[in-house]
Amino acid sequence: MRNRLKVLRAERNWSQADLADKLDVSRQSVNAIETGKYDPSLPLAFKIAKIFALPIEKIFSDDEVAQAAE
Amino acid sequence: MSQSSQVQRRSPRERRKTLLTVLTFVFMTLYAVSFTADLLLEINLFWLTIALVLACTVCAFGWARLLDEGKINAHYVAWYWGGSAGLMVSSLIFVSLAPVLVSPNGMDAFIPQQLAAFATNLSFAAGFLLAMIPAAIGYVAWWIVLVSRR
Numbered sequence: 008m009r010n011r012l013k014v015l016r017a018e019r020n021w022s023q024a025d026l027a028d029k030l031d032v033s034r035q036s037v038n039a040i041e042t043g044k045y046d047p048s049l050p051l052a053f054k055i056a057k058i059f060a061l062p063i064e065k066i067f068s069d070d071e072v073a074q075a076a077e
Numbered sequence: 078m079s080q081s082s083q084v085q086r087r088s089p090r091e092r093r094k095t096l097l098t099v100l101t102f103v104f105m106t107l108y109a110v111s112f113t114a115d116l117l118l119e120i121n122l123f124w125l126t127i128a129l130v131l132a133c134t135v136c137a138f139g140w141a142r143l144l145d146e147g148k149i150n151a152h153y154v155a156w157y158w159g160g161s162a163g164l165m166v167s168s169l170i171f172v173s174l175a176p177v178l179v180s181p182n183g184m185d186a187f188i189p190q191q192l193a194a195f196a197t198n199l200s201f202a203a204g205f206l207l208a209m210i211p212a213a214i215g216y217v218a219w220w221i222v223l224v225s226r227r
Contacts, residue, residue, distance in 0.1 A: 035227045036147020044227065045150045 008046045010067045012037070015059050029058050090143055097140040104133040116202060151223050159219025163212035170207060 016026055023041070027034040030051065039045050047055065056063040108129040111122045144152070171178075 032145035032147055035151075035224070036145050038227045039147050039151070042227075045147065045154075048146055051146060 008043070008067055009070060010040065010043070012055070012066065013041045015061070015066065016041075019059075026058070030054055094140055094143040097136045097143070101133055101136040101140060104129050104136060108133060112202075151220070151227070155216050155219040155223055159215035159217070160212045161215070162219075163210075163215025164208070166211040166215070167208045170211075 012026075016023070021029075023034045023037045027037045030037070032051070040047050052063055052067060056066055059066060108126060111126050111129060114120050115122045115126065141149075
């Protein structure tokens with residue numbers, strides 16, 4: 008699973024800690040999601056989508072689909 | 078923003094998590110002391126030991142409920158890889174010691190003569206610790222690697 012979390016966060020000038028606060032998770036968890044160490048649960052993914060005001064598929068994409076698009 | 082984040086991070090939830098972590102370690106230490114006293118001094122601390130184990134369990138559950146899903150995932154990974162690797166080491170030790178352990182009074186060689194009266198208890202404790210300590214070391218090592226990478 009790929010995600011655009013880092014880019015979206017940078018666009019809004021938010022630190023990992025800021026995003027972690029908004030999501031009510033730890034900064035390490037945000038870092039782990041950004042670096043692809045783990046995939047968030049559906050509720051957390053929806054929460055992320057809501058915070059960025061974007062559809063979930065604009066933030067997360069399947070590896071194979073992303074590779075095909077490239 | 079960051080400063081307010083830091084203040085929020087030490088919210089009641091975080092403080093409760095810290096408190097439960099400290100309490101778990103305190104109860105675990107007391108448990109280890111009571112277990113050792115029970116084992117070596119033959120003081121019957123059965124109910125105290127049960128109470129300490131229950132207190133540890135309650136605190137540990139409370140602490141686990143306060144973890145966010147990223148950390149829960151990290152603990153799963155650490156237990157799966159680190160704990161399994163540690164248990165493999167335990168298995169190798171058990172297998173290599175098997176010829177000694179299955180022979181009559183085989184543990185005597187490992188137990189100092191002064192403690193011979195407690196040989197049964199010590200054998201049991203040694204077996205338990207031999208299984209758990211490598212797994213715990215593996216878990217901690219994997220956890221340190223995960224934390225340092227994140």
